[in-house]
Structures are given as C-alpha cells and as structure tokens.
Amino acid sequence: MKEYAKRIERLQERLRQQALDGCMITQNVDLYYFTGSMQTGYLFVPSGGEAVFFVRRSVVRAQDESAVAVEPLGSFRAFGQRLAEVFAPLFRQAGSRKLRVAAEFDVLPVQQLQRLEAVLPDVEWADGSTVIRELRMxxxxxxxxxxxxxxxxxxxxxxxxxxxxxxxxxxxxxxxxxxxxxxxxxxxxxxxxxxxxxxxxxxxxxxxxxxxxxxxxxxxxxxxxxxxxxxxxxxxxxxxxxxxxxxxxxxxxxxxxxxxxxxxxxxxxxxxxxxxxxxxxxxxxxxxxxxxxxxxxxxxxxxxxxxxxxxxxxxxxxxxxxxxxxxxxxxxxxxxxxxxxxxxxxxxxxxxxxxxxxxxxxxxxxxxxxxxxxxxxxxxxxxxxxxxxxxxxxxx
Amino acid sequence: MKEYAKRIERLQERLRQQALDGCMITQNVDLYYFTGSMQTGYLFVPSGGEAVFFVRRSVVRAQDESAVAVEPLGSFRAFGQRLAEVFAPLFRQAGSRKLRVAAEFDVLPVQQLQRLEAVLPDVEWADGSTVIRELRMxxxxxxxxxxxxxxxxxxxxxxxxxxxxxxxxxxxxxxxxxxxxxxxxxxxxxxxxxxxxxxxxxxxxxxxxxxxxxxxxxxxxxxxxxxxxxxxxxxxxxxxxxxxxxxxxxxxxxxxxxxxxxxxxxxxxxxxxxxxxxxxxxxxxxxxxxxxxxxxxxxxxxxxxxxxxxxxxxxxxxxxxxxxxxxxxxxxxxxxxxxxxxxxxxxxxxxxxxxxxxxxxxxxxxxxxxxxxxxxxxxxxxxxxxxxxxxxxxxx
CATH class of the missing domain: 3.90.230.10 (Creatinase/methionine aminopeptidase superfamily)
Incomplete structure (x- = not known):
C-alpha cells in the first residue's frame, strides 16, 4: 500500500510543478500502476489531497485490489454530479481561473475525452502522458x-x-x-x-x-x-x-x-x-x-x-x-x-x-x-x- | 481488388449522406478493411474520387498488399503539404464552408487528432466511428x-x-x-x-x-x-x-x-x-x-x-x-x-x-x-x- 501511496504522491508533486490541478487516469495499465487494480473506471488524482478511484466494473474486485479509495461510478450523469462535488474545493481555490486537469492524451480515445468534457465543461484538459510516463520510467x-x-x-x-x-x-x-x-x-x-x-x-x-x-x-x-x-x-x-x-x-x-x-x-x-x-x-x-x-x-x-x-x-x-x-x-x-x-x-x-x-x-x-x-x-x-x-x- | 473498391464506394456514399467531405482512417483494423493492408499510415477517403493511403511504414509492404494507391508519408511536415494539395479541390468545392472530415473518434488517441488538427487547421473534424462500424457490420x-x-x-x-x-x-x-x-x-x-x-x-x-x-x-x-x-x-x-x-x-x-x-x-x-x-x-x-x-x-x-x-x-x-x-x-x-x-x-x-x-x-x-x-x-x-x-x- 505504501508503494502506491508513494506513486500518487510523486504524481501530485509533478502536477503542482506543472500548474495542473489534477489528473484523470483511465488507461488500464496506468490505473494498475497507481492503484494496484486494473478494473474499469476513472482515477482522479487532485494536485493535493485524497485520490478517488471511480469504478464502473468490477467494484467488488476494485475494492479488493485498490490501494486508493474506491467509489462506484454509477450512471455517467451521477458521475458528473459526484465529480462536481469532488472538484468544488479545487474550483473555489482556482477562483476565476479555469481548472487544468491532465489526461493520457497518448492513449485516450477522442470519444472518451469528449465524454469527460461534457460532464466537466469548466475544465481545461491538458496532456498528462509525459508526466505519467516519466514517473513510470x-x-x-x-x-x-x-x-x-x-x-x-x-x-x-x-x-x-x-x-x-x-x-x-x-x-x-x-x-x-x-x-x-x-x-x-x-x-x-x-x-x-x-x-x-x-x-x-x-x-x-x-x-x-x-x-x-x-x-x-x-x-x-x-x-x-x-x-x-x-x-x-x-x-x-x-x-x-x-x-x-x-x-x-x-x-x-x-x-x-x-x-x-x-x-x-x-x-x-x-x-x-x-x-x-x-x-x-x-x-x-x-x-x-x-x-x-x-x-x-x-x-x-x-x-x-x-x-x-x-x-x-x-x-x-x-x-x-x-x-x-x-x-x-x-x-x-x-x-x-x-x-x-x-x-x-x-x-x-x-x-x-x-x-x-x-x-x-x-x-x-x-x-x-x-x-x-x-x-x-x-x-x-x-x-x-x-x-x-x-x-x-x-x-x- | 473489387472487394476493396466496393468498400471504399460504400464509405463514400455514407460520407455524402452525412455531408462529410472525407474520412481519415488510421486504426490498423479499419486500414486493413478498406485497403487490404495493415501497414502504418493514413488512409484518406474523399467523399468522391480517388482514395490515397499515405504510408509511414512499411511502404514496400503496403505497395504489395494495398488495393488503394500508396504514397510514402515522408516527414509529418511534408505530409501536411501533400494533404493541402489533396484537399485543395475539396476546399475549392466547399467555398467559405469549413471542410468536414471524419476520423475514428472511438479509437483515435487525442494526441493523434491534435497532430491532424495541426497539419490541417481549416478542417472541422467529426466522429466517423459509427459510419465505419456500420459498414463493417x-x-x-x-x-x-x-x-x-x-x-x-x-x-x-x-x-x-x-x-x-x-x-x-x-x-x-x-x-x-x-x-x-x-x-x-x-x-x-x-x-x-x-x-x-x-x-x-x-x-x-x-x-x-x-x-x-x-x-x-x-x-x-x-x-x-x-x-x-x-x-x-x-x-x-x-x-x-x-x-x-x-x-x-x-x-x-x-x-x-x-x-x-x-x-x-x-x-x-x-x-x-x-x-x-x-x-x-x-x-x-x-x-x-x-x-x-x-x-x-x-x-x-x-x-x-x-x-x-x-x-x-x-x-x-x-x-x-x-x-x-x-x-x-x-x-x-x-x-x-x-x-x-x-x-x-x-x-x-x-x-x-x-x-x-x-x-x-x-x-x-x-x-x-x-x-x-x-x-x-x-x-x-x-x-x-x-x-x-x-x-x-x-x-x-
């Protein structure tokens, strides 16, 4: 568990260095690297504070495997509402500035990014591929x-x-x-x-x-x-x-x-x-x-x-x-x-x-x-x- | 060869129905479906006229396998210039309207789309996943x-x-x-x-x-x-x-x-x-x-x-x-x-x-x-x- 906590910490350090407010991880291998679980879902790592692994399936398997706290994803609409809550403190911090959140643009299909953009319209998405690949290096x-x-x-x-x-x-x-x-x-x-x-x-x-x-x-x-x-x-x-x-x-x-x-x-x-x-x-x-x-x-x-x-x-x-x-x-x-x-x-x-x-x-x-x-x-x-x-x- | 010509024709028909000016295909399986070759590159299918398979590697293998005309891709900058030529008649046709070109948003990584947007800044990209998947159905x-x-x-x-x-x-x-x-x-x-x-x-x-x-x-x-x-x-x-x-x-x-x-x-x-x-x-x-x-x-x-x-x-x-x-x-x-x-x-x-x-x-x-x-x-x-x-x- 310490191993994964350290990985998340190193990621958060990098996010702060790059003026990113968080990172949304979706690729199976990256999910496994940061949580110890390869179940399907969205791992949100804020630049500071607790990471959350929103799991579509299997929630049971993820709860068993993941070093990061697991929440069931539910419907995509419910996910959007839950994300708005999770993001609220970040938005408050950011003030009038748009939140900048990284994702794995080297592997993330365009459709997947569009879905994220739809549930989080006030976020500016950035390419986090290099940050993640450099950590894993x-x-x-x-x-x-x-x-x-x-x-x-x-x-x-x-x-x-x-x-x-x-x-x-x-x-x-x-x-x-x-x-x-x-x-x-x-x-x-x-x-x-x-x-x-x-x-x-x-x-x-x-x-x-x-x-x-x-x-x-x-x-x-x-x-x-x-x-x-x-x-x-x-x-x-x-x-x-x-x-x-x-x-x-x-x-x-x-x-x-x-x-x-x-x-x-x-x-x-x-x-x-x-x-x-x-x-x-x-x-x-x-x-x-x-x-x-x-x-x-x-x-x-x-x-x-x-x-x-x-x-x-x-x-x-x-x-x-x-x-x-x-x-x-x-x-x-x-x-x-x-x-x-x-x-x-x-x-x-x-x-x-x-x-x-x-x-x-x-x-x-x-x-x-x-x-x-x-x-x-x-x-x-x-x-x-x-x-x-x-x-x-x-x-x- | 007739088989592939028919597939391209059916795609072109669909593109016209959806008011798309062309389709840029990059996924290995889709490339194989439309050309008979799975080499790495960009297959551009205009809504009418000749398709071109721009191949990064292996050009020799693609020339051997592909039912569609093959051109070496060269550098990405050269590719941009060549695309501008290929797109010129389409732009003339379109007049002041932006060209609409489809790509496989269900599998295309965001970085890949961004590279295409950079070489073709005057194109509006659309999701062609369903068009292609329905043809292949x-x-x-x-x-x-x-x-x-x-x-x-x-x-x-x-x-x-x-x-x-x-x-x-x-x-x-x-x-x-x-x-x-x-x-x-x-x-x-x-x-x-x-x-x-x-x-x-x-x-x-x-x-x-x-x-x-x-x-x-x-x-x-x-x-x-x-x-x-x-x-x-x-x-x-x-x-x-x-x-x-x-x-x-x-x-x-x-x-x-x-x-x-x-x-x-x-x-x-x-x-x-x-x-x-x-x-x-x-x-x-x-x-x-x-x-x-x-x-x-x-x-x-x-x-x-x-x-x-x-x-x-x-x-x-x-x-x-x-x-x-x-x-x-x-x-x-x-x-x-x-x-x-x-x-x-x-x-x-x-x-x-x-x-x-x-x-x-x-x-x-x-x-x-x-x-x-x-x-x-x-x-x-x-x-x-x-x-x-x-x-x-x-x-x-």
Whole structure:
C-alpha cells in the first residue's frame, strides 16, 4: 500500500510543478500502476489531497485490489454530479481561473475525452502522458523484482527453444513452443504496448529473409507474419540450416515484461553475417560501459551508430534502407515501449531505477537479421544485467 | 481488388449522406478493411474520387498488399503539404464552408487528432466511428468464408480440449492447450477488440467460482485471471469434478474471429445448474427462430430476458447483481466487439451479412457459470449457424 501511496504522491508533486490541478487516469495499465487494480473506471488524482478511484466494473474486485479509495461510478450523469462535488474545493481555490486537469492524451480515445468534457465543461484538459510516463520510467525495488522473475522465466523458455529448434520446423511451430512454455509459467498472453496500433504477443521468431522483411512494427525486425491481416512476427516459413534465426521473444509475468533477443544458427553462418553478429556484441559491450547514472540517453544511440559505421554496417543497422528505425533501445516495465528511448532527441540522463532493453541488430535483405538484446536496470554505480540467457551466437 | 473498391464506394456514399467531405482512417483494423493492408499510415477517403493511403511504414509492404494507391508519408511536415494539395479541390468545392472530415473518434488517441488538427487547421473534424462500424457490420461472401474457416479450426480445438480435460488440471493448463492448438493452425495470437482497455487473447476458460467472479471485462463471464495485473480469463485454479467448466474460447485466423462457448462437467452438475444450462439452450433455440432479416436487435435481448425471468433466473442472467451485463450478443468479424449489439437501444433490424455471437449465460456466485454461445450469419431467409461444435452439456 505504501508503494502506491508513494506513486500518487510523486504524481501530485509533478502536477503542482506543472500548474495542473489534477489528473484523470483511465488507461488500464496506468490505473494498475497507481492503484494496484486494473478494473474499469476513472482515477482522479487532485494536485493535493485524497485520490478517488471511480469504478464502473468490477467494484467488488476494485475494492479488493485498490490501494486508493474506491467509489462506484454509477450512471455517467451521477458521475458528473459526484465529480462536481469532488472538484468544488479545487474550483473555489482556482477562483476565476479555469481548472487544468491532465489526461493520457497518448492513449485516450477522442470519444472518451469528449465524454469527460461534457460532464466537466469548466475544465481545461491538458496532456498528462509525459508526466505519467516519466514517473513510470523509474522502477521501484518491487517492480525490479517482478522484471527479474520474467527474466528467469524467459531464460528457461530460451533453453527449451534451443533444445527444440530443428531445420524443417516453421517459425510458427517454434514460437508456439515458446508460447506454450511461458504461458504455463504465467505469461498473461500478450506483452502490453502503449503505441497506437502496435500489437505484441510474445515478440517474434524469424529466420532468413522472413526476419529481414520490413514491417509496420516500430522496431528493427518485425518479421513477415502470418498474412496481411497479421503482418509481423512469426510466419509459416520453414527454418533452414546456415541462416540466422532471430529469437526476439519476451514474456509478461504478473504485469511486468522482459524483452531479449538471441541469434541462433543450425550449422554455421556466412562469414559476413557472423561478423555482423560479433559487431552487435561489441556494441552492447561498449554501451554497457556507458550504462551508469548521468549518461545521456541519446549518447548511447549515437555511440552505437558510430560503431556500426566503423564496422562498415551503417546501411544494415537497425533495419535496412527506408525501414531503418532510429533508436538503440527502449524502456520496459508494465509496457514494452516505456521511457527512456535510447534515440536522438532523448536527453534524459540515465538514473537508478531505469530499465532499458538494448538491441543492436543488423538486417540483410533476403538473408536475415542478426543481433543481440539484453535488458538492464540502471543502479547507483552502473547497471544490473537482468537478462540471464547465455550470450554468443547460438550454434545448434 | 473489387472487394476493396466496393468498400471504399460504400464509405463514400455514407460520407455524402452525412455531408462529410472525407474520412481519415488510421486504426490498423479499419486500414486493413478498406485497403487490404495493415501497414502504418493514413488512409484518406474523399467523399468522391480517388482514395490515397499515405504510408509511414512499411511502404514496400503496403505497395504489395494495398488495393488503394500508396504514397510514402515522408516527414509529418511534408505530409501536411501533400494533404493541402489533396484537399485543395475539396476546399475549392466547399467555398467559405469549413471542410468536414471524419476520423475514428472511438479509437483515435487525442494526441493523434491534435497532430491532424495541426497539419490541417481549416478542417472541422467529426466522429466517423459509427459510419465505419456500420459498414463493417455487413459481411461480404469473402469475409463469411474466413469466419467459417475460424469456426472450423476452433471446433477442432474444442474436440481436442474435451479429450484433454481432467480433474486436477488448472484452468491455465487447459487454456494453454487450446492456445497451442489454434496457434499452430494460424491463430494470430490474440482476438482484436475495439473497446478501450479491453484485452482478449483467446477468451476464457473458467471453472466453479473462478468463472463466476465479476471482472472488468465487458461480457457476462470474464473470469478470475492470473493476478490483479491480468484480472480476467483463466486462473491457476484447479478444475474439479461436479462443477461447471465454461469454455468461452475463440480464435482469429487470417484476421477474422469466431466466438463460441460450451459448458462441460466432469461427472455431473447439481440439478439447478443443469436446469440453468438447459434454459440457456432453450433461449438460444427460441432466439434462432427470430434470426431473420427485419427482426430488431433489441427484441432478441428483451425476448431472452423474458425467458430468463420466466425460468426464475433473472438474477443470474448474464452475470450476477451489479455485474450483470445488458446484452445477449454482439457482432463479430475482424474484431469481437462489432455491431450490431443485441441490447436495449439497438434498433438495427437484422440484415443479410450480419454476423452475431449469441451467448445466453447464467452466473451462480461461488459456484460457476453455465451457458452456450454460437455465432450466426444472417441470410436472406434466416440464419446460417457458423459454430459447428456439438451442443448440449458436455459430460466427461
């Protein structure tokens, strides 16, 4: 309970800094972060005083789970009247000034905002996405423990997959083996992602040219997918000897995700791809040396870009041609696209409690993708590598 | 290609009827419906003339997949300039009147709308959700064929599950068996849902009191789930003899979902639950008689409500107490929460091409949920039952 009280307090501090009178939280993951409950409703956090979680359903479940006081939402009209009461002291304080209330504009559908505007016509709505995402960027000890648990489970799944991988099996068979294993260990069935239109079940398994296909997915290697109706991740392509097999698979245990990648081959890789794989490991080793409080996020990306350039692999780095992505890594936690982003323009200095997945990869059109990805927690003095799976090109 | 041209034409007709000058489509499922491609971008459909799909990534994939002309999106500023060109004839036509352009306000995040408003300051944005959802409500022959294929696969999975079900196994083990089977058959890994914050992987498997737990999920039986971080669907509860086991599991093959429920028991059910199950079958038989063009959707729900009342089961119908849901069924297609909804206030008359999942269920707190769910296509003269799995209480 203390954990959640602290989260609310930190949010209130930020609201006051930004001259916001409150924040109305509605997204399931943010609700869970601040209350411990993912039931449907509206969490109102004033810039000072008690937060209230107005719950549509299930009220019973929310009362059981939530660290914040729960009130049944009732009808939307009744909700409006109740909000007017809750907001009355804020209005009195504000005087003639309009109240400014933040909401999660990065995920909140327009219709939902319009409903809020209708019940609270005298409020000016502001975008609270960054405030919330920045708070969630720094993980508590309890959160780190949960990510470690996901890392433990996914390592067992990778070991299982290495044992099961055979030439002649399809990418889909391989990923469904992964999925069965992690599901039985408590994987919730998907990895939550905040980005609009982005879907991740368990990541991707891609071999040869299927892995190298460009995709809509906002990452260096989305994969071919099953059809135009699911155009990323594993396909029905048969895995062959002598080609790179990219295993970019994670899981979500008790809400928290781990994200990691290993490259495998049955037999051996062509020399240039093997060298590119080695470069990805050299990059991640070199980046690790910079992983400590104070390093500015974009420096990590720029550094990796330079190393890829020096290895003569600029054109292949993090995708190919028009489909290259412009980052080296991303925060993970309850979602797999959290802050900080390791990319140009992200000037956050690393801080203890940040958790980042770092994924230098090289794409060779028609041939495949090689690379490595580990997740790290930033500590007071450097980093803790959360990914425990063995490194190196996995030769089977 | 003709299929997609027809969809665009029908959309344009609706836009003209509603005095809209165009529609800007961004959601992945809607993009796929109108173009055949799910790549990331903006599909602009003017009320007359050529539609253009402005693609961020992957342009190559979109060019390969899309039935609509593809243009690379480029930078957002370049996109604004290009849009100004595309909109120029519409502006000329409009004269001093503001252009009215629709977008999917039910799913579009506020930030995304704000970006569009910034590049097109002279446009008045309108909610196009209902226009699009009403078009998608009527399925083509090609769409029906895909839903039949999903129905075929899920039937095989149910047969497999009936064979595998044992007292002593957990709900999670059972659903992961289902999931492995359908995944290998090409299930995309999740069942897409339009509703804000709603997540469905493959539905739920719930036994005894775990199935009867209220949940945030917008359906009659969400299930207990794995933890507060995933508070619906299967749990780690052990399945026992003599209790109802609700199998509400679907799959999504090549984009189209099927949704169905069967009730199983190891041994036999207490008399009152067995009778409630029979009532659910009586309701679905009786509702089938009304499944033909012209029947108003809400009448189906009201009729089922009356039958539940006459059976003395009002309090248990479609959930219990404050957590009852107020519908009998819902449209399915690319998403599992499509129109029409079989609920009060939905005055759509049934039409050929509609596909609905009908799910009368009874919840007994602490004891479990019983019921049945079939998916149906409305035909010219009545219905086609798409669900092919055997009915009746499944006794194991």
């Amino acid at each position: 720094i993980k508590s000890a309890a959160e780190l423990a949960l990510i470690r648990e996901s890392a433990r489970v996914i390592d067992l799944a990778f070991q299982e997959a290495f044992g099961m991988l055979r030439a002649g099996m399809t990418e889909l068979e391989l990923i469904s083996g992964f999925e069965l294993f992690i599901r039985r260990q408590g994987h919730i069935g998907l990895m939550r992602m905040r980005g609009y239109n982005q879907e991740v079940i368990t990541g991707m398994v891609g071999a040869g040219e299927a892995a190298a296909m460009p995709s809509y997915f906002d990452g260096p290697a989305g994969g071919q997918g099953l059809s135009a109706a699911s155009p990323q991740s594993a396909s029905r392509r048969v895995i062959q000897s002598g080609e790179p097999i990219l295993l970019d698979v994670g899981c979500c245990i008790d809400g928290y995700v781990i994200d990691q990648t290993r490259t495998a081959v049955i037999g051996s890789l062509p020399e240039d791809l093997a060298q590119a794989y080695d470069t990805s490991e050299r990059i991640i080793r070199s980046v690790e040396e910079m992983l400590k409080p104070g390093t500015v996020c974009e420096k990590l990306y720029m550094h990796s870009l330079l190393m890829a350039h020096e290895a003569g692999l600029s054109d292949h780095y993090m995708g190919y041609g028009a489909d290259q992505v412009k980052f080296l890594g991303h925060g993970i936690g309850l979602e797999i696209d959290e802050l900080p982003v390791l990319a140009k323009g992200f000037s956050y200095p690393l801080q203890p409690g940040m958790v980042v997945a770092i994924e230098p990869k090289f794409t060779f059109p028609q041939r495949g993708v090689v690379g490595i990805e580990n997740s790290y927690a930033i500590t007071d003095t450097g980093f803790e590598k959360l990914t425990v799976t063995r490194e190196g090109l996995i030769k089977l | 009527i399925k083509s022959a090609a769409e029906l064929a895909l839903i039949r294929e999903s129905a075929r696969v899920i039937d095989l999975a149910f047969q497999e599950a009936f064979g595998m079900l044992r007292a002593g196994m957990t709900e999670l083990e059972l659903i992961s068996g289902f999931e492995l089977f359908i995944r290998r058959q090409g299930h995309i890994g999740l069942m897409r849902m339009r509703g804000y914050n709603q997540e469905v992987i493959t539905g739920m498997v719930g036994a005894g009191e775990a199935a009867a737990m209220p949940s945030y999920f917008d359906g009659p039986a969400g299930g207990q789930g794995l933890s507060a971080a995933s508070p619906q669907s299967a749990s780690r509860r052990v399945i026992q003899s003599g209790e109802p086991i609700l199998l509400d599991v679907g799959c999504c093959i090549d984009g189209y979902v099927i949704d169905q429920t069967r009730t199983a028991v190891i041994g036999s059910l207490p008399e009152d639950l067995a009778q409630a199950y029979d009532t659910s079958e009586r309701i679905i038989r009786s509702v089938e008689e009304m499944l033909k063009p012209g029947t108003v959707c809400e009448k189906l729900y009201m009729h089922s409500l009356l039958m539940a009342h006459e059976a003395g089961l009002s309090d248990h119908y479609m959930g219990y107490g404050a957590d009852q849901v107020k519908f009998l069924g819902h449209g399915i297609g690319l998403e599992i929460d499509e129109l029409p909804v079989l609920a009060k206030g939905f005055s759509y008359p049934l039409q050929p091409g509609m596909v609905v999942a009908i799910e009368p269920k009874f919840t007994f707190p602490q004891r479990g949920v019983v019921g049945i769910e079939n998916s149906y296509a409305i035909t010219d003269t009545g219905f086609e039952k798409l669900t092919v799995t055997r009915e009746g209480l499944i006794k194991l």
